[in-house]
Amino acid sequence: MSKKIIKYVITDLLRNRTVLLYTLVLLALSLGVFLMEDNIDKGIASMLNIVLFVVPLVSIVFSTIYLYNSSEFIGLLVSQPLKRQSIWLSIAVGLGVMMAFAFFVGIGVPTLIFAYSASGLMLIVAGLLLSVIFVSLAMWTAVYIRDKSKGIGLAIILWLYFALIFDAILLFLLFQFADYPIENIMVAISMLNPIDISRILVLLEIDLSAMMGYTGAIFRDFFGTGGGMFVTLGVMLLWFAVPLWLSNRYFKKKDL
Numbered sequence: 001m002s003k004k005i006i007k008y009v010i011t012d013l014l015r016n017r018t019v020l021l022y023t024l025v026l027l028a029l030s031l032g033v034f035l036m037e038d039n040i041d042k043g044i045a046s047m048l049n050i051v052l053f054v055v056p057l058v059s060i061v062f063s064t065i066y067l068y069n070s071s072e073f074i075g076l077l078v079s080q081p082l083k084r085q086s087i088w089l090s091i092a093v094g095l096g097v098m099m100a101f102a103f104f105v106g107i108g109v110p111t112l113i114f115a116y117s118a119s120g121l122m123l124i125v126a127g128l129l130l131s132v133i134f135v136s137l138a139m140w141t142a143v144y145i146r147d148k149s150k151g152i153g154l155a156i157i158l159w160l161y162f163a164l165i166f167d168a169i170l171l172f173l174l175f176q177f178a179d180y181p182i183e184n185i186m187v188a189i190s191m192l193n194p195i196d197i198s199r200i201l202v203l204l205e206i207d208l209s210a211m212m213g214y215t216g217a218i219f220r221d222f223f224g225t226g227g228g229m230f231v232t233l234g235v236m237l238l239w240f241a242v243p244l245w246l247s248n249r250y251f252k253k254k255d256l
Helices: 003-014 017-036 040-069 071-078 084-114 118-144 148-176 183-190 194-205 208-223 226-253
Strands: none
Touching: 003 084, 017 040, 017 084, 040 071, 040 084, 040 118, 040 148, 040 194, 071 084, 084 118, 084 226, 118 148, 118 194, 118 226, 148 183, 148 194, 183 194, 194 226
16 A cells, blocks of 8 residues: 555545534534433433444445545556555545544544443444445445446445345344244344444443343344454454455456
8 A cells, every 4th residue: 555645635635624524513413412411321322323324424425426536636646657456445545544533533532531431432433443334335336336426326325225224124024024033143134234233232232232122132142242242343344345355356457
């Protein structure tokens, strides 16, 4: 990777008004929630909705738009004696670092100040992972689709699928097979959605799994163990690595 490209991307994004606005909005929301809510766990539960919906949406849509707007800059870099893999991974690192930094300043710092706990730390980890995962998905979207409007449309569809449609499908399966012991299968299916994984991990830390009945006990038995946490972290890292690897593979062959 090229340190100069990473530094340029980070410097460029530091001057970007959208990133600044995103950071300030997250900061205002988190401060508002924690100052109004006396109970730490309730505050974490309220912040969870922002982390699960707003953070992935902004990360994937903004990153996709940024990549399309930087097409001339990327084309200029490709014309230089630089490896395409180095260019693409450097841009990904710059974007990932900045989106994670914006999240940490906006939500991470207030959480450490007002809700320093195991659930608060899990919320921060989940938000950081979701930030870089959806940047990775944006990299894949932008490189596979040449048309800007279609690429942004696909980015929004991907967010809708992970944030809303996936859960609707999951509920449909639960209702259809309610008479069968499919709780263990639900754990495996939940791994197909990074947003669901993040939700489960945070809810288990604030002990809301008790409201989920037997299914909640299954989740706690798996995610609450050292091995389960290790597998879960591995799956989240795969959600970051696989789209980035696919996008990098396509970028090296793409005719710019």
